[in-house]
Structures are given as structure tokens and as C-alpha cells.
Amino acid sequence: MADPLVSVERVTRRFGDFTAVDDVSLAVAPGEIVGLLGANGAGKTTVIRMLLGLVPPTSGVLRLFGERPSRQTRQRLGYVPQGLGLYDDLTVDENVAFVDHAFGSTTRTLPATLAPVRGDLVGTVGLGRQRQLAFVTALSHSPELLVLDEPTSGVDPLARARLWDTIHDQAERDVGVLVTTHYMQEAQQCDRLVLMSHGRCVATGSERDIIGGTTAVAVRTARWQDAFVTLDAGGLPVTLAGRHVRVADVPASQVRRVLDDAGVDADVADVPATLEEAMTSLDRAMSGTTGR
DSSP states (O other): OOOOSEEEEEEEEEETTEEEEEEEEEEEOTTOEEEEEOOTTSSHHHHHHHHTTSSOOSEEEEEETTBOOOHHHHTTEEEEOTTTTOOTTSBHHHHHHHHHHHHTOOOOOOOTTTGGGTTSBGGGSOHHHHHHHHHHHHHTTOOSEEEEESTTTTSOHHHHHHHHHHHHHHHHTTOEEEEEOSOHHHHTTSSEEEEEETTEEEEEEOHHHHHTTOEEEEEEOTTHHHHHHHHHHTTOOEEEETTEEEEESSOHHHHHHHHHHTTOOOEEEEEEOOHHHHHHHHHHHHHHHHOO
């Protein structure tokens, strides 16, 4: 088995009295797509900043291509940050030329969707095209590792699908990928998932591994609004999709009791949990543990 491109072993990062990352371990192998999941503030971006060498770990061992993160290791990866890292006051062509000069690379062609706007200032180009451009610049020097921080946020489903085609194409070329996302459909496209909550790694593995024994309860009632308000007021992890009310990782008997006490007539039934519900359950358990 090939040596990992990324190796994070029991890494902690503190900022004064605040622990942003707490004893986290993960790895990314060549050709592997690893999804780093978690709510805002979970510590995902801090992990990425440590991998880039922008902040050092307080403790633990972090290796990029078998070495400590440095200017040299950064030359071997492609990075798409949340803010895209583009210059709004430069044209599309000028952004590409700048990155090519920095990496000593040559971008010979642009995607067909970018060619018509190559002379336009990036700040005047739509977000979907900006994200395409961010991928072009990240891939210009043929990196061995892609680090993508919410790379498809804010774009339409078709544009997201195209960007994920690019991600899979790179993985097929043996490029490792570490990607953060809040879209569950995208998480399902990863080979392996690492779930963070309050700075800690709370689950790792496939979607099936993370769901594990987590269950959910579907609530069917004409009074779906009352059901949602009642369950939420009762402190249960309730979600609402359209008029479909669901509760994660709580016995059906408990859900039924809360609704009966409020006089809300409903049918409740155990159903398979989704990945998002499993994440909600794990995050809820961690919140109770940490008190944060």
C-alpha cells in the first residue's frame, strides 16, 4: 500500500485557552477522496491551515508527503480555499498567468465555459465560473494532492456535478483529495469520511460505518407543524423536510409519548437513519460531553 500523502497523528491546536483541534488523526492516500465533515466551528479549516503550514500544531505529528509542511511541500498540492483565492481586480487570464508564474507551470487551455470571459475581471464573473477558475489554477501545476475547503458552496447543482467530475478525474490519476463539504450528496461521493465535532474526530469510515446503529423516527401527521414545534420544544433532534418530520436517534416510544402529552395525533415509525441524522446524533452527543 502506498505511503499516505497526508498523515495527521493525534494533532492538537490551541489558541490561548481555546482548543480548536483536539487529538485528531486522519490520513489521505494517493487516489483517495477523503471527506472532512462537521458543522461550522468543528475545526476543519484549522486542520487544513496546519496542513498548509500556516499554523503549527500545538502537539502531535503532522506530515505532508512524509515531511513537515513547508514551502516545498505546498508546491506539490493544489488548494481551493473557501474564499477561492482569486484576485477580483485581475482578469481571468491574468489570474491564470499569475498562478502559472508562481508555480512555473503553463496553462494552455481554459474550459469552454471560461473562454468567453477570459478578458473579464474576475469580480464581474458569476460564482460558478469563479469556482471553475479556482479549480483551473489549483490544478495548473499537476499537484499530487488536492485540498478543497467547501469548493462547491453557492453554485447550482449542475455546476457542482461538473466540479465533482473534475475531482473524480483527478483521483483516477492517483491524486489524493481532502475535501470539506456540507452537502450530504457530496459526502456520499467520498471514499472515506472523517467527522469532526467541537474540534474532535468523532467518527471515521464509510457512510455505512458512520451511520452504524443510528436509527430515526418518521412522524406522519396532518398536524406536522404542531408536531415539529412540540418535538423541538421537548429538546429532541427533530428535522423538517417539506412536511416530513423526522427525529434522529430517539426511541419511537419517546417520540410518541411527547406527542401524546401535547395532544398531537400522529403515526410514528422507525426508519433507517440518513448520514445527516447520524452526524446530528454524534454532534449532539459530543455537545453533551464537552458542555460546549
